[in-house]
Structure formats: C-alpha cells, structure tokens
Amino acid sequence: xxxxxxxxxEAYPKSINLDRAKLAxxxxxxxxxxxxxxxxxxxxxxxxxxxxxxxxxxxxxDCADVCTTTxxxxxxxxxxxxxxxxxxxxxxxxxxxSCGDECARHADRHEHCRICADACRECERACRDLLATIx
Amino acid sequence: xxxxxxxxxEAYPKSINLDRAKLAxxxxxxxxxxxxxxxxxxxxxxxxxxxxxxxxxxxxxDCADVCTTTxxxxxxxxxxxxxxxxxxxxxxxxxxxSCGDECARHADRHEHCRICADACRECERACRDLLATIx
Amino acid sequence: xxxxxxxxxEAYPKSINLDRAKLAxxxxxxxxxxxxxxxxxxxxxxxxxxxxxxxxxxxxxDCADVCTTTxxxxxxxxxxxxxxxxxxxxxxxxxxxSCGDECARHADRHEHCRICADACRECERACRDLLATIx
Amino acid sequence: xxxxxxxxxEAYPKSINLDRAKLAxxxxxxxxxxxxxxxxxxxxxxxxxxxxxxxxxxxxxDCADVCTTTxxxxxxxxxxxxxxxxxxxxxxxxxxxSCGDECARHADRHEHCRICADACRECERACRDLLATIx
Numbered sequence: 001x002x003x004x005x006x007x008x009x010e011a012y013p014k015s016i017n018l019d020r021a022k023l024a025x026x027x028x029x030x031x032x033x034x035x036x037x038x039x040x041x042x043x044x045x046x047x048x049x050x051x052x053x054x055x056x057x058x059x060x061x062d063c064a065d066v067c068t069t070t071x072x073x074x075x076x077x078x079x080x081x082x083x084x085x086x087x088x089x090x091x092x093x094x095x096x097x098s099c100g101d102e103c104a105r106h107a108d109r110h111e112h113c114r115i116c117a118d119a120c121r122e123c124e125r126a127c128r129d130l131l132a133t134i135x
Numbered sequence: 136x137x138x139x140x141x142x143x144x145e146a147y148p149k150s151i152n153l154d155r156a157k158l159a160x161x162x163x164x165x166x167x168x169x170x171x172x173x174x175x176x177x178x179x180x181x182x183x184x185x186x187x188x189x190x191x192x193x194x195x196x197d198c199a200d201v202c203t204t205t206x207x208x209x210x211x212x213x214x215x216x217x218x219x220x221x222x223x224x225x226x227x228x229x230x231x232x233s234c235g236d237e238c239a240r241h242a243d244r245h246e247h248c249r250i251c252a253d254a255c256r257e258c259e260r261a262c263r264d265l266l267a268t269i270x
Numbered sequence: 271x272x273x274x275x276x277x278x279x280e281a282y283p284k285s286i287n288l289d290r291a292k293l294a295x296x297x298x299x300x301x302x303x304x305x306x307x308x309x310x311x312x313x314x315x316x317x318x319x320x321x322x323x324x325x326x327x328x329x330x331x332d333c334a335d336v337c338t339t340t341x342x343x344x345x346x347x348x349x350x351x352x353x354x355x356x357x358x359x360x361x362x363x364x365x366x367x368s369c370g371d372e373c374a375r376h377a378d379r380h381e382h383c384r385i386c387a388d389a390c391r392e393c394e395r396a397c398r399d400l401l402a403t404i405x
Numbered sequence: 406x407x408x409x410x411x412x413x414x415e416a417y418p419k420s421i422n423l424d425r426a427k428l429a430x431x432x433x434x435x436x437x438x439x440x441x442x443x444x445x446x447x448x449x450x451x452x453x454x455x456x457x458x459x460x461x462x463x464x465x466x467d468c469a470d471v472c473t474t475t476x477x478x479x480x481x482x483x484x485x486x487x488x489x490x491x492x493x494x495x496x497x498x499x500x501x502x503s504c505g506d507e508c509a510r511h512a513d514r515h516e517h518c519r520i521c522a523d524a525c526r527e528c529e530r531a532c533r534d535l536l537a538t539i540x
Contacts, residue, residue, distance in 0.1 A: 079190030
C-alpha cells in the first residue's frame, strides 16, 4: 500500500502544496485505520457480548467512513483548497480520538480492540502532524 | 427518500439527542447534495472544455464523499458523541461552501453547475443550522 | 432527492445509453435503500438483543455500501461500460435480496427491520428491472 | 497496511469461511487498487489534455468505489453469505478489467496510468483467484 500511494504521488505531474512523503505516510495511516475499524466493528459484532460493545461498533463505523473520506480528499491535489483539507483533518483527528478512546476501554479483553485503538491513536497523531504543516 | 429517512428515525427505539424532524431534513439534504455533486463531476467530465472545469470536478468529488460520510454519521444515534458530530458538520459546511463557490462560477454556462451550486448552498445552511442546536 | 437526481440527469449535456427517467428512479431507490440500511444497522445495534441481530447488522452494512457504490456508478455516464453496470447491478440485486431476507426475519418484532426489508425488496426489483433493459 | 489487515483477521474470534492469509492479501490488493485509482483520476484531471482522459477518470472513479466496497464486504465475516461475496467479487473483477484496459491505453504517456493499470490487473487477478476458492 505504502508503495502505491508514494508512487502515485511521485507520478502526479503538477506541484503539490504539501510534502509528498509526509502526505503518503498520512494517507497510508488513514487507510490502515479505516481497515482496522471496519474489521473491529465486525469482530465486536461476532462477540456474544456485543451488547456491551455497541458503542464500540458505532465508533468504528464512523471512524472507518471518516478516515476513508479523508484519505480520498488528501489524495486529490488538483484545485487544492486548504480550508477543506484543514477542517477535514480536524474532524478526522476528533473521530480517531473518540474511537481510540472507546476501543482502549476494551483493549485488555479484546485483541481486535487493542490493535484498533493503536491504529486510531497513530492516525489521530498523523492528522494533527499534517495539520501543523498547513498554513 | 425523505420518507424513508424520517420513517427510520421514528422507528429508532431509543432516545436521540437531536430533533428527529430536523435531523431527517439534514440527512436528506446531505444525500441530495452528494447526489448532485457526483452527477456534476460527471457532467463536467463530459464537457469538451473539461480542462476549465478541473477544479470543479475535484470540489464535486470531495463534496460527494464528505456529504455521504456526514449523512452516515448523522444516521447513527447509538453511542452518540457530540464532538464527532460537531467537527464533521463543520468540515461538511466548509466543503459545501468551497464546492458551492466553485460551481457558482460556472452556473451561467452550465445548468448542472447551477443546480449543484444550489444544492451545496442549501446543504451548507442545513449543516450550520444543525450545528447551532448542538450544545 | 428525486428531483435533484432527475434534474441533474436532464442537465447532462451528452447522450445517455439508458432511459433517463428509469435511471433516476433506480438511483433514488438505491440511495433510499442505502439510507434505510445504515439506519437499520444502528437501530439493531441499539437493541438489548443485538446479539440476535448480528447477522442483520452485517447485511445492512454490506447493503448500504453496495447500494451507495451502485448509485454512484449509475450516476456516471461519461465513458459508459455496459459490462461494469451490468455486473454491479447483479451484485447489488444479490446483496439486496440477502439483506431483505434477513430483515424480513425480524420484521414482525422490529419496525426498522420491516421498513428496511421493504426498501431492500424494492431496490432488488429496481436493479433487476434496469438490468433487463441493458443489452 | 498488510500487517493491520492480517493482524485484525488473526484477532477475529470466530471461524472464517475463507483462508485468512489469502483473504488479507486480497483485501490489501483491493485497498491499494482503490488508492491508485483515486490518485490516477486526480492526476488525469490535472493534465492539460484531460479531455482525452475523461473516460479514464470515470473508470478510475468507478473502480475506486467498487474496490473500497469489496474490501469492506470481505473484511466482514459475521453472518457470511457466499452469494454476496461471489457476486461482488465478479463485479469487482469486471470493473478492474475495464479500468485496467482504459489505463493501459495511456500507460506509455502517463506514468500514473501505467502504475494504475498494474494495480488494476493485479486486483482483477486477486478477485478471480479468491472467487475460485468459494464453493
């Protein structure tokens, strides 16, 4: 995944307002987080105690949707609008924070929640790091 | 569409933190805007002068993705987190504003941009109205 | 929603291989079904007996994703490829059938499943009707 | 990406009807292809000759949507329905074939189309390989 994202960024024929290597890393992190969240929602759903994990499933579904959309927007450079990128990165960091917190609550009993919490934490950090570079 | 969204909101068995009728209206407006943006991107693409509409296509693609994701998040009530809803509504209003501005620039020459600009304006307003009711 | 979909189809400047009124109706039906499925997944999730509805939630999530994607593909006319449209309509009809069957199993106890089963049935029929017109 | 997908599959607590390692590889290939297609659409859009690449942009948008949806469906195992998986893999292989063919037409003049064509070919193959294992 990392290689395709970076290869495509290098093949973009015009200038890009953000650092290409950093951008590729954030996009890959967003896609990984979306993947972890989709899988965590389903793993929670398979649990006999799913009633206790309902909020976790919901957070996972939101986080998967928001990360996928953010990765798509960050993968477009034509007609760049810093306001859109900035507001979406902020929403994505907030969503990852919320989902990471919820998954962390079940991390000791559910390996899938532990892995997903880590993915959310990393993704929140990646969004905030990129945000700091956008003027 | 309106009826299914409202019917499903009425069938939600637990309490909902936001007003159901207002919520249904915003979700329908988001879905309409996403539909208009997906269609506008394609109509721009079919134009012989698409090179002049490249930024419009890009704005449309972003706006379709963000509106679809926002409609999904607003359609979930289990484990509600006001921070997620708020930040996503802000990002969505910003994205609709950007796309509406871009479409408005071509509205006199392209009927699809005129219709899409209206859909984006209405959606931006709907997001901001709902935002104002979230404490 | 219906009006935006049809207005945008009428504003598409080139020829379209399928009947515009029928196409608009199918796209609206797909978007309604996606909306019903997203809401039904969440309503199931809020239920204390969610463990008995786990398969329903999963079917809903699949159906929402497939219907949204099918609506997007049907909303693009530039560079039309009948093979893509046909195979996706077949997958969508299959997914709606599966989700409709699952929701129907809980329709007498859950109003949201009853509404969603109807939306899936209607959507399956709309996909098959359109399929029959594609040579 | 690969590691998160596989880690989450290993953490799924119930049985899975398909081979986990093969499944993880297909999901990663689907996500890579979606990423390549989203980026290729945008790179085409930035080109002064975008009018000649309009069909390529459209194929890319379809392929990104279908691959993302297929990856999500394959990442869910609870309440597995072989009919849904099979029909969606067939639609995805058809879509990847169509997009790969279109990108291949421009591969000698556009590096992004060359990379994307490869991603589509690999993804079509991965979908067909997995299909062959589903009874």
